[in-house]
Every structure is written in C-alpha cells, then in structure tokens.
Amino acid sequence: MATRPKMDEELKEINKKVIEMAALIEETIRSSIKSLKEKDVELARKIIDGDEKIDDMEDEINSDCFKFLATQSPLAGDLRYCISIMKMIRDLERIGDHCEDLAKYTLRLESQEYYKELIDIPRMADMAARMVSNAIRAFVEKDLRMARKVWKSDEEVDELFRYIYEEQLDIAEKNTENARTAISFAFVAAHLERIADYATNICEETVFSLEGRYRMAL
C-alpha cells in the first residue's frame, strides 16, 4: 500500500536522472584521459562540446529537487537525500568542468612531442575515475562502507599527485625544452587530484544522506 505515491514517484524520477548524469560523468572522465593519452583531438572536442549537456542535466535535476522540496515537504531521510543530491550533482558538474579542462590540454599538447609514454598520469586518472564511479555507486546503493572506503582512498591519489608534480618539476628544471609539456602534465595531475576530491565529497554526501551527519571516520 503506497501512502505517498506522488512523493515516491518524484524521488524515483530524480534518482533516475542522477544515475544518468553520473554515467555520463564516468564516461567523460575516461574519454578525457583517453583523448590525452592518445592525442585524440576529435574526442577532446567532443568532450568540450558535451560539457553543456552536463550543465543542463545539473540544472534539470536541481529544478526537480527544488520543486520536490516546495511541493512535497520531505522530512528526515527524504529531506537529507534531496539535499545530498543537490550537492552531489554540483560536484558532478564540477568534475565535468575538470574533464573539459583536461580535454583542452589535449588540444594544447597536440603539437608537443611527449618525452615519454604516459604511465603515471593514466594510472592516477584511473584511480580518480574509479573513485568517482565507486562514490556514485555507494550513493545510489546506499552503501556506507563503500563510501568510507572510497573516501579513504583519496590519500593514495594525493600521494601520486605529489609524486607526479615533483617528477614534472624535475623534468622542467633539467630540460627546458620539455618544460612546457611538463608543466601541462603537472596541471593535468592537479585536475585529476581535484576530481578525486569531488569523489570524496560525494562520499560525504552519502554518509550525510544515510546517517544525518558528516562523520567519515569509522
């Protein structure tokens, strides 16, 4: 017996759109790394053009949530869920912006010779992308344990970032003709580090949605 059919239906609809947006973000992260690694300029252009779609999705879900709050007056778990979604899609949108920036580096680096094959950056990208995917999965599946685990794994990304940053700095110092590329790679790593940070935000939203407090430590 459904006592609140309209409310449940609207929640379901919002949830569906969030999952769609999340799927698009996951794909965008992977594409932006692929474009960089393979110097795929066409893919990069597609990512840059696609950012608008992500922005639109955020707007749409936001306005759905806003209407939901205004008409359904949710409380407790429903209220927390709605607030978390509004914050989470903002994080997703920002991740999208970082992907767009990464794609721009593909265009910028197109004419540059990579002085070595990209290994650590794709590794870091993979970690960040997986954090985002798992963070989203934890949110959707209401999996507190996974949320905490993902949140914790940010340390590894931070560490890798520091390593890559130092490495590129070193290359730039020793070899000025590679400085341009090295600095770009350092920036790419910085974008990836931010993406991983947003994944931890999503984990925090999951904990808030489920427990009503931002307490990450277990």
Add this chain to the structure above:
Amino acid sequence: MNNKKTKFEIKDLDLYYGDFQALKKVGIDIYEREITALIGPSGCGKSTFLRTLNRMNDLIPGTRIKGQVKFDNKDIYDKDTDVIGLRKKVGMVFQKPNPFPKSIYDNITFGPRIHGIREKNRLDEITESTLKEVGLWNEVKDRLNKSALGLSGGQQQRLCIARCLAVEPEVLLMDEPTSALDPVATSRIEALLQDLAKKYTIVIVTHNMQQAGRVSGYTSFFLTGEIIETGLTEKIFSVPENKKTEEYISGRFG
C-alpha cells in the same frame, strides 16, 4: 545535558479506559517555557496524554491511571492535590474554538470571576491585558459586549487562548488548536505561540508535521499508546533515531 527546568516529569504512566489501555509506560520530561509538540496517528493517545496533565481524564468515568505525573516536582495524582488549583495553572485549548455563547468580555472574565475576582476595574484590566497578549485587543476593543460567536474562527481561537490566560496559568495544553483554521489564522496562532512560550510552558498536539517543525522546541512521537521517541524537534525531523518515527513523519503510514 541541558539546564532547562522540568515542568512536568512523567514516568511509567499507564492509563486505562475500562479494560482498554490507552497509555503504556509513558515517560517524558516537559521543559518550562518550551513548546513541546505531540505527534502521532489518530487514536495513539495524544489527547488522552494531554488530559492527564491537568487531570481532565478524571471527568471520564471508568478511567484508571498508574504511574507518576509530577508537576513542579509534586505528583498531581496524590490525594491532597487541589484539582481546581491545578486546572487553573494548567489550562486547555481545544481543536474547535469553543467560546461561550456570551459576550467577549464575559468569556474572558468567566474564569477570574470563578476564582473570586469581582472588582470591575480588575476585570477590565484582565480583559485588556489578555486580549492584548493574544493580539486581539485592537480588533475587538469596540465590541467587548458583543457575542463572541460573531468573531471569525481564528479570532475565536485567540479568544479561547485569552480566556485561558485570564486565570494566569503556567502551562497551556493545546489539542490541535489550528486544525479548524485557515492558513492565515493558523500563522497568527503559530506566531502567538512563539510569543507565549516566553512566559508559559506549552504542550501542543498537532497533525501538521510542518507546524510541529515550525513552532516547537521538542517533539514527542506517540504510537498506540506509547512514546516511541522524544527529542529536539530539529533532530526528530532531520535525523530521527527510530525507524517508526522516520516512517511516520515521512508519511509512510498514519
């Protein structure tokens, strides 16, 4: 945990109507000059509980009660309790505005007269101050001798609150006081409650979750005669501890 003064301390309170147990081991502290909201589905015992606080259930034949209801540290069910005095201190406002079919003035002065106040000046004073307290003075000062039944629903309810205040109570019990009123009249009562809570302890039964959220500092959730959860209102409506509370305030049953 907090340094609020407890006005009512209720422990292990059972109430029976004949064989039917309407309250089961109810326990709650009600703090002074706070608004405590009682929520829960119809028939869960909110009104029954409210009536135990000024012994209005004594008027219902076949009622039996067990447990403790301390008011200012004294059990009101002790044999030596002055029940008339208790009801003077603990007034009640009902769901449907129920002014007497008399003048506005007579409605207000009814209680004070019963309690022995006769001087016209004093009665006039009480009338003016209590009507001012409920924000009704300017609306009715020119028609004090007209029938209270000519007032709008919202005005009548404010008159009923003023009538309670006229005997200088300490506690106001309100049983769904706005459920018969339109939104504007409801807002006025809610604003009034905030004001009154500076001086009085208020216990209000409401079916409107948003109202409980807006006006009260504490909320207690009743279910089939038991208190399931009591806590700060902001906590109950954002992060309730009990699953039943969550289900009820989310409209999943009731």
